[in-house]
Amino acid sequence: MEITLRVWRQPGPDAPGDFETYRAAGISEDMSFLEMLDVVNEQLIAENREPIAFDHDCREGICGSCGFMIDGQAHGPQRGTATCQLHMRQYTDGAEITIEPFRANGFPIVKDLAVNRKAFDRIVESGGYISVATGSAPDANLIPVPKATADRAMDAAACIGCGACVAACPNGAGQLFTAAKLAHLNLLPQGKPERYTRAEAMVDTMEHYFGSCTNMGECSVACPAEISLDFIALLNGEYAKAKLRSRRA
Amino acid sequence: MQLDNKIPSGPIEDLWEQHQFEMKLVNPNNKRKFEIIIVGSGLAGASAAATLGELGYRVKVFTYHDSPRRAHSIAAQGGINAAKNYKGDGDSVFRLFYDTVKGGDFRSREANVYRLAQVSLQIIDQCVAQGVPFAREYGGLLDNRSFGGAQVSRTFYARGQTGQQLLLGAYQALERQVNAGTVTVFNRSEMLDVVVVDGRAAGIVVRDLITGEVTSHSAHAVVLGTGGYSNAFYLSTNAKASNATAIWRAHRKGALFANPCYTQIHPTCIPPSGEHQSKLTLMSESLRNDGRIWVPKEIGDDRPADEIPESERDYYLERRYPAFGNLVPRDVASRNAKTMVDQGRGVGPRNNGVYLDFSAAIDRLGATTIKERYSNLFEMYERITGEDPYRVPMRIYPAPHYTMGGLWVDYHLETTIPGLYAIGEANFSDHGANRLGASALMQGLADGYFVLPYTIGDYLAPLLGAKPVPTDHPAFAAAEADVRDRVAALLGVKGTRSVDWFHRELGKIVWDYCGMARNEAGLEKALSEIPALRAEFHRDVRVLGENETYNQSLEKAGRVADFFELAELMCRDALHRAESCGGHFREESQTEDGEALRDDEHFAYVAAWEWNGQGTEPTLHTEDLKFDYVSLSQRSYK
Numbered sequence: 001m002e003i004t005l006r007v008w009r010q011p012g013p014d015a016p017g018d019f020e021t022y023r024a025a026g027i028s029e030d031m032s033f034l035e036m037l038d039v040v041n042e043q044l045i046a047e048n049r050e051p052i053a054f055d056h057d058c059r060e061g062i063c064g065s066c067g068f069m070i071d072g073q074a075h076g077p078q079r080g081t082a083t084c085q086l087h088m089r090q091y092t093d094g095a096e097i098t099i100e101p102f103r104a105n106g107f108p109i110v111k112d113l114a115v116n117r118k119a120f121d122r123i124v125e126s127g128g129y130i131s132v133a134t135g136s137a138p139d140a141n142l143i144p145v146p147k148a149t150a151d152r153a154m155d156a157a158a159c160i161g162c163g164a165c166v167a168a169c170p171n172g173a174g175q176l177f178t179a180a181k182l183a184h185l186n187l188l189p190q191g192k193p194e195r196y197t198r199a200e201a202m203v204d205t206m207e208h209y210f211g212s213c214t215n216m217g218e219c220s221v222a223c224p225a226e227i228s229l230d231f232i233a234l235l236n237g238e239y240a241k242a243k244l245r246s247r248r249a
Numbered sequence: 250m251q252l253d254n255k256i257p258s259g260p261i262e263d264l265w266e267q268h269q270f271e272m273k274l275v276n277p278n279n280k281r282k283f284e285i286i287i288v289g290s291g292l293a294g295a296s297a298a299a300t301l302g303e304l305g306y307r308v309k310v311f312t313y314h315d316s317p318r319r320a321h322s323i324a325a326q327g328g329i330n331a332a333k334n335y336k337g338d339g340d341s342v343f344r345l346f347y348d349t350v351k352g353g354d355f356r357s358r359e360a361n362v363y364r365l366a367q368v369s370l371q372i373i374d375q376c377v378a379q380g381v382p383f384a385r386e387y388g389g390l391l392d393n394r395s396f397g398g399a400q401v402s403r404t405f406y407a408r409g410q411t412g413q414q415l416l417l418g419a420y421q422a423l424e425r426q427v428n429a430g431t432v433t434v435f436n437r438s439e440m441l442d443v444v445v446v447d448g449r450a451a452g453i454v455v456r457d458l459i460t461g462e463v464t465s466h467s468a469h470a471v472v473l474g475t476g477g478y479s480n481a482f483y484l485s486t487n488a489k490a491s492n493a494t495a496i497w498r499a500h501r502k503g504a505l506f507a508n509p510c511y512t513q514i515h516p517t518c519i520p521p522s523g524e525h526q527s528k529l530t531l532m533s534e535s536l537r538n539d540g541r542i543w544v545p546k547e548i549g550d551d552r553p554a555d556e557i558p559e560s561e562r563d564y565y566l567e568r569r570y571p572a573f574g575n576l577v578p579r580d581v582a583s584r585n586a587k588t589m590v591d592q593g594r595g596v597g598p599r600n601n602g603v604y605l606d607f608s609a610a611i612d613r614l615g616a617t618t619i620k621e622r623y624s625n626l627f628e629m630y631e632r633i634t635g636e637d638p639y640r641v642p643m644r645i646y647p648a649p650h651y652t653m654g655g656l657w658v659d660y661h662l663e664t665t666i667p668g669l670y671a672i673g674e675a676n677f678s679d680h681g682a683n684r685l686g687a688s689a690l691m692q693g694l695a696d697g698y699f700v701l702p703y704t705i706g707d708y709l710a711p712l713l714g715a716k717p718v719p720t721d722h723p724a725f726a727a728a729e730a731d732v733r734d735r736v737a738a739l740l741g742v743k744g745t746r747s748v749d750w751f752h753r754e755l756g757k758i759v760w761d762y763c764g765m766a767r768n769e770a771g772l773e774k775a776l777s778e779i780p781a782l783r784a785e786f787h788r789d790v791r792v793l794g795e796n797e798t799y800n801q802s803l804e805k806a807g808r809v810a811d812f813f814e815l816a817e818l819m820c821r822d823a824l825h826r827a828e829s830c831g832g833h834f835r836e837e838s839q840t841e842d843g844e845a846l847r848d849d850e851h852f853a854y855v856a857a858w859e860w861n862g863q864g865t866e867p868t869l870h871t872e873d874l875k876f877d878y879v880s881l882s883q884r885s886y887k
């Protein structure tokens with residue numbers, strides 16, 4: 001099939017950007033969206049034009065490197081699917097597709113479709129861990145964890161850190177990402193001792209980089225790992241309790 | 250060169266503990282006086298960095314990824330082995346050791362493997378304490394499954410995302426140390442050379458992938474946790490950016506490269522759908538627990554699967570290996586699939602796969618159970634192929650997946666360059682000629698959490714008081730100049746063909762002649778074709794743009810240039826090893842019924858190659874392998 005692509009091109013973080021239009025012929029429905037971009041890039045190189053920069057690595061929907069806005073939707077139209085797992089059979093011959101980078105204050109543009117998501121590392125650095133030095137752990141089966149709890153923690157831990165939640169949010173908020181990590185750790189017995197310090201540190205750091213959450217719910221719709229909005233409620237609860245405790249202390 | 254593997258003597262059960270006692274220690278207060286560079290933030294690099302930071306060393310971590318969490322380890326699906334024997338099914342440290350030595354077809358070191366099996370226990374404890382959400386039973390205890398043909402259930406898993414959860418655990422521990430100020434992370438930074446001063450590793454040269462700036466970093470020791478080199482085949486299950494540049498540059502600076510021809514071809518991947526194919530997707534090996542593999546009996550039978558009656562199907566693994574059936578080891582399963590496709594019995598639109606059929610399992614266990622076990626894999630398969638595996642059998646074909654070869658390291662994980670260490674998939678150490686499923690994650694974490702942090706102290710202790718070589722030393726200037734020249738040269742060719750074109754062509758040669766089956770004539774052919782294509786690459790590659798921006802073609806060009814050189818060494822090693830063992834199948838060396846035939850008399854050694862310069866043959870050094878605990882035997886899965 002043949003498609004028309006409007007692509008945001010921006011040479012660098014501070015340079016102005018604009019859309020350019022490319023036509024891609026010979027696209028097969030078995031191609032992934034990124035393979036379609038590979039074809040366009042090969043074509044651009046053949047014409048002596050610089051290929052489109054976009055982050056990607058695993059191409060299996062797990063590393064969280066890929067992702068941009070496809071016709072205004074983070075990761076495109078298919079639910080629960082990262083850009084690299086989107087396939088061209090979702091489109092029909094003659095389709096026109098617009099792609100542009102994730103846009104959020106917390107994610108400065110690097111080039112074309114690539115953005116800088118370091119702020120996510122900062123949030124984890126501030127408290128998204130359980131403090132246990134290597135070699136100091138007791139036997140793994142010493143603390144039983146109810147299956148339902150472990151499963152729920154895993155649901156949250158499945159976040160791939162791609163940033164689609166921030167990009168989809170009209171406020172550019174980082175709640176879903178932060179909530180997923182906080183819930184993963186705070187739900188488990190191993191995470192309880194640092195529960196409140198973690199909640200406070202992570203939320204405060206998040207607020208430094210990202211906008212505020214007004215419960216629009218767009219984040220969860222865009223999330224390729226289908227992280228539930230419930231975790232944001234959990235985050236709010238944990239944070240409120242943490243604040244209360246630190247005020248008392 | 251005499252290779253000293255530094256294996257202590259004594260009974261194998263006590264070696265590691267006794268050696269930990271014998272090694273020199275750095276006093277806790279002195280640890281902060283030492284700087285360590287770690288390249289790579291996968292399971293191996295991140296776990297090492299976190300642990301060394303906790304111990305008090307000053308650590309710098311470099312990764313070309315935008316965040317340490319994106320390392321290729323994130324993609325591992327199936328699980329991680331440990332000899333916990335939680336199932337009480339007879340597992341033990343010795344059994345895991347035994348299985349690994351045997352599974353590696355007797356081409357690994359007993360002492361290393363034993364240590365790996367021992368520390369596997371601590372890995373699980375550590376990960377659970379960090380909050381890794383492993384699967385659990387209803388009673389709240391950890392669940393295990395049997396994986397890749399193991400006779401016991403020793404594999405811990407977190408849905409189909411074990412690598413993700415283990416890496417996030419290590420990444421979080423690493424970020425904790427960033428917060429504590431012991432570890433500094435340099436993201437989007439690619440190491441392009443190792444600097445050696447007075448015969449010791451002194452530091453690295455790095456290119457910032459966003460600004461193009463080339464800088465030097467020095468330290469008391471350098472650790473490479475930079476992953477494997479399956480992308481020499483172009484199409485593999487590895488992440489797109491996985492590459493061999495770090496270990497190859499170290500090799501060129503004097504580190505010996507061991508067993509480059511030992512590559513693992515994973516049997517269950519989705520077959521390529523056309524020339525546009527950019528990578529191959531693994532379907533977890535666990536699927537072989539319930540899926541039955543078959544092809545039509547008749548050559549060229551193009552009927553859809555459901556129109557081929559039972560009697561006209563060949564369940565060839567069950568037929569040839571009644572004891573193990575569909576669960577034969579990876580190399581055996583892969584080779585058999587190739588035989589079927591080569592015979593013209595391949596299935597699918599391009600006749601390039603075999604069926605993995607769940608209909609019997611669905612009849613037996615019900616669709617719900619199958620869904621519980623594999624729904625995410627089935628969904629992934631459907632997204633990619635447009636076919637529903639609940640109704641139509643999956644199509645699978647082998648794909649390059651893992652490389653057992655890597656930098657030669659001793660028992661301390663130190664390469665032949667003092668002060669330069671290699672951990673994780675980047676070294677050659679523990680898997681011999683074939684890796685067992687769920688053992689790479691175990692080895693990466695063993696190296697990073699439990700081995701390197703102790704062995705590196707033995708090297709550092711005597712250096713107390715010595716400052717790292719300053720980065721204005723001429724050796725750094727020379728390495729930086731070389732990096733800049735290489736970058737300028739690639740940008741300056743202004744040829745006609747893209748980097749990907751060359752990479753794909755290289756991959757075809759390596760796959761055809763150094764893939765699942767190898768022979769002398771083919772390898773000789775590859776050894777003449779690769780240098781010719783490499784010369785063309787340096788004459789005709791087109792890398793647009795400049796150094797000073799985010800230039801992905803430029804990054805790739807440097808990596809492909811190194812793959813060319815490594816691919817040649819892979820073929821040379823495969824040619825010299827005239828036996829078959831594990832993933833290395835030489836057609837000249839097989840039993841009457843077509844199984845791999847080892848030649849222990851001539852090849853029970855590690856082949857470690859020394860770089861002698863471009864266009865000059867490398868020198869082969871060997872380290873003899875001795876088997877005192879597991880007696881050498883021919884593997885049989887009949």
Ligand SMILES: Cc1cc2nc3c(=O)[nH]c(=O)nc-3n(C[C@H](O)[C@H](O)[C@H](O)COP(=O)(O)OP(=O)(O)OC[C@H]3O[C@@H](n4cnc5c(N)ncnc54)[C@H](O)[C@@H]3O)c2cc1C
Pocket residue numbers: 288289290291292293294311312313314317319320321322323324325326327328329411412438439440441474475476477486487488491492494495531650651672673674675686687688689690691693
């Ligand atoms: C699809 C798939 C599934 C798998 N499933 C399993 C499984 O179920 N069980 C199992 O045990 N194993 C599995 N494996 C194998 C296992 O995942 C890998 O062997 C292992 O994760 C490698 O870890 P590592 O730390 O050595 O390297 P990697 O995770 O590859 O990390 C390499 C790191 O080095 C960095 N790096 C590399 N070169 C440079 C450079 N020049 N400069 C700067 N940084 C650099 C990268 O940025 C990255 O951070 C699987 C592999 C694949 C491909």
Ligand code: FES
Pocket residue numbers: 055056057058059060061062063064065066067082083084085160
């Ligand atoms: S490339 Fe890894 S998630 Fe898409």
